[in-house]
Amino acid sequence: MAMHVHSSFSEGGSWAAGGGGASMMAQLDQATRNGVDVVWWTDHDWRMNAYGYFQEIGFDGTPEGGKLTWTRQVEGSLAAGRHAFVADPHSTQESGRALQVEATAAGQGWSTCWLWAKAGNSFYSTNLSDTTLTVDVLGEQLGPDAELVVQLETSNRPATADRPAGLYLLEYRVGLEDGRSLDTPLTGVVTTRATGGWQTLTMDPVADVRRFWPDLVAGDTGLARIRFGVRVREGATGRACFDRFRFLRGPDIVQDPVTTQRELMDELATRYPQVTQALGSEVSMIRHMNVYMTDFELYPYPPTGKAPSLDPTVEGAQRVVDWYHDRGALVQYNHPETTVEEFVATRALGADLVEVPGEDDEVVAERLALFDAAARNAVFLTATSQLDDHAGRDWAGLRHGFVTSAWADSTEVPDLLEAMAAGRLWSHHLSRAPQARMDLVARGRSVMGQVLRTQASVLPLELVAQGLPEGTTLEVVVGLCDRTGATEPAVERHAVPVPPARGRPTRFLLERAGGRYLRVEARDADGSLLAMGNPVWLLPSDADVVVPPARRSLD
Numbered sequence: 001m002a003m004h005v006h007s008s009f010s011e012g013g014s015w016a017a018g019g020g021g022a023s024m025m026a027q028l029d030q031a032t033r034n035g036v037d038v039v040w041w042t043d044h045d046w047r048m049n050a051y052g053y054f055q056e057i058g059f060d061g062t063p064e065g066g067k068l069t070w071t072r073q074v075e076g077s078l079a080a081g082r083h084a085f086v087a088d089p090h091s092t093q094e095s096g097r098a099l100q101v102e103a104t105a106a107g108q109g110w111s112t113c114w115l116w117a118k119a120g121n122s123f124y125s126t127n128l129s130d131t132t133l134t135v136d137v138l139g140e141q142l143g144p145d146a147e148l149v150v151q152l153e154t155s156n157r158p159a160t161a162d163r164p165a166g167l168y169l170l171e172y173r174v175g176l177e178d179g180r181s182l183d184t185p186l187t188g189v190v191t192t193r194a195t196g197g198w199q200t201l202t203m204d205p206v207a208d209v210r211r212f213w214p215d216l217v218a219g220d221t222g223l224a225r226i227r228f229g230v231r232v233r234e235g236a237t238g239r240a241c242f243d244r245f246r247f248l249r250g251p252d253i254v255q256d257p258v259t260t261q262r263e264l265m266d267e268l269a270t271r272y273p274q275v276t277q278a279l280g281s282e283v284s285m286i287r288h289m290n291v292y293m294t295d296f297e298l299y300p301y302p303p304t305g306k307a308p309s310l311d312p313t314v315e316g317a318q319r320v321v322d323w324y325h326d327r328g329a330l331v332q333y334n335h336p337e338t339t340v341e342e343f344v345a346t347r348a349l350g351a352d353l354v355e356v357p358g359e360d361d362e363v364v365a366e367r368l369a370l371f372d373a374a375a376r377n378a379v380f381l382t383a384t385s386q387l388d389d390h391a392g393r394d395w396a397g398l399r400h401g402f403v404t405s406a407w408a409d410s411t412e413v414p415d416l417l418e419a420m421a422a423g424r425l426w427s428h429h430l431s432r433a434p435q436a437r438m439d440l441v442a443r444g445r446s447v448m449g450q451v452l453r454t455q456a457s458v459l460p461l462e463l464v465a466q467g468l469p470e471g472t473t474l475e476v477v478v479g480l481c482d483r484t485g486a487t488e489p490a491v492e493r494h495a496v497p498v499p500p501a502r503g504r505p506t507r508f509l510l511e512r513a514g515g516r517y518l519r520v521e522a523r524d525a526d527g528s529l530l531a532m533g534n535p536v537w538l539l540p541s542d543a544d545v546v547v548p549p550a551r552r553s554l555d
Helices: 024-033 205-212 257-269 314-325 340-345 361-376 413-422
Strands: 002-005 038-041 068-075 078-086 098-105 111-119 131-141 146-157 166-175 179-184 187-193 199-203 225-232 237-249 276-279 281-283 289-292 330-333 353-355 382-384 402-406 425-429 437-442 451-454 458-466 473-480 491-496 506-511 516-523 529-533 536-540 552-554
Touching: 002 024, 002 289, 002 402, 024 038, 024 146, 024 257, 068 078, 078 111, 098 111, 098 131, 098 225, 131 146, 131 205, 146 199, 146 205, 146 237, 166 199, 166 205, 179 205, 187 199, 187 205, 225 237, 257 276, 276 413, 289 314, 289 413, 314 330, 330 413, 340 361, 353 361, 361 473, 361 516, 382 413, 382 425, 402 413, 425 437, 437 516, 437 529, 458 473, 458 516, 458 536, 473 506, 491 506, 506 516
Parallel strands: 002 038, 038 276, 166 187, 330 353, 353 382, 451 536, 451 552
Antiparallel strands: 068 111, 078 098, 098 237, 111 225, 131 199, 131 237, 146 166, 146 225, 179 187, 281 289, 289 330, 402 425, 425 529, 437 458, 458 506, 473 491, 473 516, 516 529, 516 536
């Protein structure tokens, strides 16, 4: 399973070089290429319905209440380029200032002076379904070698219909005559004839994607960034003004993005039938948490103004966790950045799962320390992995390219949720250990993730660790579960043989004492994590702990 995946409903391209964000299609293509049979869509919840997003840009040269900044960028070769926020001219429909851009070409080919509108924390990046954009423009100095242009950077898509993989662009130009053309295989251009005065450009991006590339699922289109500019050639000078930009989002995004994304899932399922798609979300107006449930619904944030800030408090996170638990959901603590003291005291904010493998070795070590401190205190968490991909380009090439596999009866959501709640998961790197399989077996049955309360002093275990690359070191991690509130992990590491592909499994005797747990890690020759399984806990029969029903296993 890829349990943390972003798509056209999240941000992308929020950096100077652009690059767009992933489409759902790009992520499903990556899943197919890497043999991943389940994708959980976990787009940022507040981005899905444009919560606190820009509804307009006034071009007055200020942050406009949403941390708006402007960056000048040049493509090609210009002899000169400038911009200013001017009081005159400006749109007759709005008071204030307008953005004026001027460029002079240095050579024969087309060159562009761009102004990139960066809206704080990507406060306009989401899916473009049911969305129309308008902007008032004035072509002050245009001609056959000078055009006004608005560029929408949309989503990255895989190679299809003899087109290469890459970022799809829409450009809306004002020039000498109306037209519609493909400037490159991935750049669609709509040209409107200049009127000589202020005029309103109306942009329907999804409809234009459908017209230019009818083979695509047009609704799977996000908005990564917007640029305004003047393009020139043959030594010409062009000058244009921009004012009164509007985002006109309809109910498919503002009121019911969940249905919109489900409809896209259904449409894409016919193209990627081998991948099960499940809908969740990354709840992100608190500390980031993924939500997994059968019938996903968005958390009802209170009304807000532009550019909302997340609530970093423990209370805020626990309130959302409780709301989702009341609806039968599982909640995952994403890429935790906290102290071990808080992690233990809050019992991981009440979450059921936590991301561990991901990013670099130092981060993995910090998360393992959190996980082991929680396990010591009978905080029964399921460890998962942080793919957290926004690009849809190369999962296997990511340093944090970990996925999570499950011992489940099927890839149907109820069966997956049952395995996730029970801790029957292991995580492994897509390129460095793609075939890894891990489990813990006692008395002929799987006990990974289980809590065994027993009078027995020893539990004989068989360690399942298959499909690991040559040179792998297998470590059994045994930790105290003394439930004292201590925040230091108390673990011992035991190097054991990797079980042969065919032959007797590796065995290990887990001594109970006052309470212990055991989990298994696989590491490469440099000590980097390749794969890890979830623990089994062995506790006295009279241990005073609350065990989640999915983990209960009596001797």
